[in-house]
Amino acid sequence: MVYNPNWHRHKYKAVKTEIDGKVFDSKHEADVYAKLKLREKAGEIQDLQLQPRFVLQDGFEKGGKKYRKIEYVADFQYREKGRIHVVDAKGYKTDVYKLKKKLFEKKYKDLTIEEV
Helix, strand or coil: CCCCHHHHHCCCCCCCCEEEEEECCCCHHHHHHHHHHHHHHCCCCCCEECEEEEEEECCCCCCCCCCCEEECCCCCCEEEEEEEEECCCCCCCHHHHHHHHHHHHCCCCCEEECCC
């Protein structure tokens, strides 16, 4: 078999990057993480979380079929001056992301997804 370097490429040309033993889906996401870690260390932000999950629709059963819950998984969440920030390091906005963002914005009225 011939090795093809394109087999391991992400379809949006993102390159997986590791920082602090954590693997990020893209260099951009890793860069955002590094900046947030510095801000946390400086005391500017608190409670930095990676991959926080938000339920957009609960699972349910209909006609004997079970449907799983629908979740939005952000890249980061942190607190700054009492306010919660939900951050997504976006390079490309898929149709699925756009739909989940709309559902998130409706359900979590006190939060907003910050795209960086």
